Amino acid sequence: MKSVNIVIGVILAVLLYLFPIISPSSFLTYLLTQIFIFGLFAIGYDLLLGYTGMLSFGQAGLFGIGAYTCTILVKNYSCSLSLALLIAIIITCGASIVIGFISIQTSGIYFAMLTLVFGQLIYEISLKAVKLTGGADGIVGVPRSTFFFIDMSSDSTFYYLTLSLLVGFFLLSRILILSPFGQVLRAIGANEERTRLLGYRTKNFKLIVFCISGILAGLAGGLFAPFLGCSAPALSHWSISGDVVMMTLIGGKGTLIGPILGSAFIHILKDVIGSYTEYWMIIFGLIFVIFVLLVPEGIVGLLKSIVSTKELR
Amino acid sequence: MEALFIYGLTIGALLFLLALGLTLIFGLLDVINFAHGALYMLGAYIGYTFVTIIGNYWVTVLIVPLALAVIGGLIEIIALRPLYKKSILYQLLLTFGLTLIIHDLIKMFWGTNQLPFETPEIFYGAISIFDVLIPNYRIFVIVFVTFLVIAMGLFLQKTKVGILIRASSANRKMAAALGVDVKRVFTGTFALGTGLAGLSGIIAAVTFPVNPGMGAMVLVDCFIVVVLGGLGSFKGALLGALLIGEARAFGDYYLPEYASFVIYVLMGCVLLLRPRGLFGEMRVHK
Amino acid sequence: MKDILSTKLLTKKFGSFAALRDVSFNFGSERIHSVIGPNGAGKTTLFNLITGTIPSTSGAIYFQGKEITNKRDYIRSRMGIARSFQITNIFPAFTVFENVRLGVQSVFIGGYKFFAGIDNYREITERTQEIIEFTNLTHLKDRESGILAHGDQRNLEIAIALAGNAKILLLDEPTAGMSRKEIGETSNLMKKISDSVPVLLVEHRMDIIMSISDIITVLHEGQILATGTPAEIKSNSTVKKAYLGE
Numbered sequence: 001m002k003s004v005n006i007v008i009g010v011i012l013a014v015l016l017y018l019f020p021i022i023s024p025s026s027f028l029t030y031l032l033t034q035i036f037i038f039g040l041f042a043i044g045y046d047l048l049l050g051y052t053g054m055l056s057f058g059q060a061g062l063f064g065i066g067a068y069t070c071t072i073l074v075k076n077y078s079c080s081l082s083l084a085l086l087i088a089i090i091i092t093c094g095a096s097i098v099i100g101f102i103s104i105q106t107s108g109i110y111f112a113m114l115t116l117v118f119g120q121l122i123y124e125i126s127l128k129a130v131k132l133t134g135g136a137d138g139i140v141g142v143p144r145s146t147f148f149f150i151d152m153s154s155d156s157t158f159y160y161l162t163l164s165l166l167v168g169f170f171l172l173s174r175i176l177i178l179s180p181f182g183q184v185l186r187a188i189g190a191n192e193e194r195t196r197l198l199g200y201r202t203k204n205f206k207l208i209v210f211c212i213s214g215i216l217a218g219l220a221g222g223l224f225a226p227f228l229g230c231s232a233p234a235l236s237h238w239s240i241s242g243d244v245v246m247m248t249l250i251g252g253k254g255t256l257i258g259p260i261l262g263s264a265f266i267h268i269l270k271d272v273i274g275s276y277t278e279y280w281m282i283i284f285g286l287i288f289v290i291f292v293l294l295v296p297e298g299i300v301g302l303l304k305s306i307v308s309t310k311e312l313r
Numbered sequence: 314m315e316a317l318f319i320y321g322l323t324i325g326a327l328l329f330l331l332a333l334g335l336t337l338i339f340g341l342l343d344v345i346n347f348a349h350g351a352l353y354m355l356g357a358y359i360g361y362t363f364v365t366i367i368g369n370y371w372v373t374v375l376i377v378p379l380a381l382a383v384i385g386g387l388i389e390i391i392a393l394r395p396l397y398k399k400s401i402l403y404q405l406l407l408t409f410g411l412t413l414i415i416h417d418l419i420k421m422f423w424g425t426n427q428l429p430f431e432t433p434e435i436f437y438g439a440i441s442i443f444d445v446l447i448p449n450y451r452i453f454v455i456v457f458v459t460f461l462v463i464a465m466g467l468f469l470q471k472t473k474v475g476i477l478i479r480a481s482s483a484n485r486k487m488a489a490a491l492g493v494d495v496k497r498v499f500t501g502t503f504a505l506g507t508g509l510a511g512l513s514g515i516i517a518a519v520t521f522p523v524n525p526g527m528g529a530m531v532l533v534d535c536f537i538v539v540v541l542g543g544l545g546s547f548k549g550a551l552l553g554a555l556l557i558g559e560a561r562a563f564g565d566y567y568l569p570e571y572a573s574f575v576i577y578v579l580m581g582c583v584l585l586l587r588p589r590g591l592f593g594e595m596r597v598h599k
Numbered sequence: 600m601k602d603i604l605s606t607k608l609l610t611k612k613f614g615s616f617a618a619l620r621d622v623s624f625n626f627g628s629e630r631i632h633s634v635i636g637p638n639g640a641g642k643t644t645l646f647n648l649i650t651g652t653i654p655s656t657s658g659a660i661y662f663q664g665k666e667i668t669n670k671r672d673y674i675r676s677r678m679g680i681a682r683s684f685q686i687t688n689i690f691p692a693f694t695v696f697e698n699v700r701l702g703v704q705s706v707f708i709g710g711y712k713f714f715a716g717i718d719n720y721r722e723i724t725e726r727t728q729e730i731i732e733f734t735n736l737t738h739l740k741d742r743e744s745g746i747l748a749h750g751d752q753r754n755l756e757i758a759i760a761l762a763g764n765a766k767i768l769l770l771d772e773p774t775a776g777m778s779r780k781e782i783g784e785t786s787n788l789m790k791k792i793s794d795s796v797p798v799l800l801v802e803h804r805m806d807i808i809m810s811i812s813d814i815i816t817v818l819h820e821g822q823i824l825a826t827g828t829p830a831e832i833k834s835n836s837t838v839k840k841a842y843l844g845e
Contacts, residue, residue, distance in 0.1 A: 055402055057409075102581055105588040109345045110544065112405055113536040114584070120533045121577050128570055180717050184710035187701050190690040197650060198763050199676035199705040238529060242413060249406060279421050285414035292407045293395055 092218025325558025385507025702762025
């Protein structure tokens, strides 16, 4: 990692940590927390798509599983948030193994379609299993509970929790990408056939990264439910998968920081546009299409090319 | 029982129209059109408006596929063509982005409530065949789609344009080397596929609810059909459509809560045994 | 004298078309064994069958005395069957160094190490340097491989194949698209490699074939027409009629 980037990153992190103290604005705290939660979701997604080249449209299903698991445990069983999140991660991991194992028998287009189908399956289960999930109404009144004995009800405390988790998993993901495992992931994303002919059992690697991605999705979901205070089938809807795809691509796939920027971009934009019109999806869709066509490397790519043109002068 | 079977055929017929379009597009362009469900929905909605304005369902059935074909052609030229040189990933992402745009456009122009599509009078009755009472509508759908399939088969096998499409689909470079304007074939095929989606939509609109959720629902079923039948295979699409159609018909009747799960499990089992689908081909993607 | 690689009645059909028919091929103690034949004779199919990229219709394949007919491609790679491609098949976004290192990594530690940075594995770095020097790519090692000149990319192809602890190296038209000078360099490289690793070569350039091969096998329409030393093949009348005479 370039030292400039490290410095910028540290400054940014420090600023974010100081933010609630310097200028407490409940609205911004709320917005930033959302950005952090989806940033976490998107990092996992980037590992899957940006590095390993696996386009999945079903991650929302795992997000939803994480959300519901956490919701039920915290609300009905008075679980602490930390324990609930841990269990949510375990259950999401299990679901990822099942879904992943079946889907990874295929690749590319088949894989995208299959994951979409699985995501929809989970969505329909959330709608129909009324006794467990509350059906279309979902579950409301989810308390924030405690995280390792720290009470999470205040918005700023929750802000710190999500920020810390985001920073922590971001660093872990960076370590993962720089490891031998990460090299294989990048290779699979670039040229899977060649990677197999170097002796790597690519299906295993794909399954592992799919689970990692699922775990992060489930963790994000588990954080989102107490954050909102409720769970609903909408959390597993394919449009949420779509949101994450957009964040990753617009931010810049294969960069880990890109998806976080993408999350910020989309949430801020949603807020700004949302105050003018309720048809923000068209604008989003258009922006997304424009990025796919013209700026495929995303915001990070744009920044990189601006910096390198400056260096050339 | 037989009535359910006929109902399954009807659903299967509509699914097959969709799967046919998807397979055509995939066969030629190697792209799975994620916007297919949204385009089907667009067909239903545009159809609703036309029927309301001009009052004639049959004219609408002619207009809608043409309108959708034009839209499809435009999409291909403006948005897809620039991406052919890039990896398939971008094309998939683009069709996904289109889905979002189309979905919200529909919400913007037609609202989020279900549209009250008036069933044309001719579909009110039912005919008794071999002691089974079959609604006129279902007879129409089955007969119409069968006729269309035969016509398309002949078109692809016997006409010059059809052979052009098949040749370009089998070997793009060779076709281009032989002087075929491959670009136009692509646009035309995409338009044809989109038109089929619109046709399915306007036909389905008669009895199936016209609401913003119909696109996603049908897309998932359509995907299951082509995945089950094998991507790129027309035979597979037909068999898959019939299977899923019957599964939906019988499933909705006997196990209303779990019909979808039966289908998902069915798909999962087939894929575990035959990851390429029933008639899937081994395609070499460059 | 055990064959390192052999096939017995190997057949591959695509539908009703037989790309290879009852091919019984042997690679013994020679160093460079070339396979020649007109386009469509089945050479690339033979390679694909040996590496496990496509399954055979019937027949058997043996490597170092063990039957590998049903073994999957990545397992055959681990056993030491390495291959370069006719159409360059590298990792364009990786640097030359990263390309080769991927192969070396597979042999040394595999991929299931999650926490130490790849740069920490000194032996991997050293071995990667070795191979890069061996294939004359040192001056390019930090260059992004996608933008290399064609000839350098072809050499990288070979380097990646070598990196995976190859016990036999299958080279598919390694000099495709190269200039005269590059062809000469690659020829020398192949001879150097064959000192330690046997080479199975598919090539179209007769001058190279004749000058560096120990044994030549001629394939024609999916079957073996003849096998022998360059001198024997040159004087073989059937071969001359079917192939060399064209």
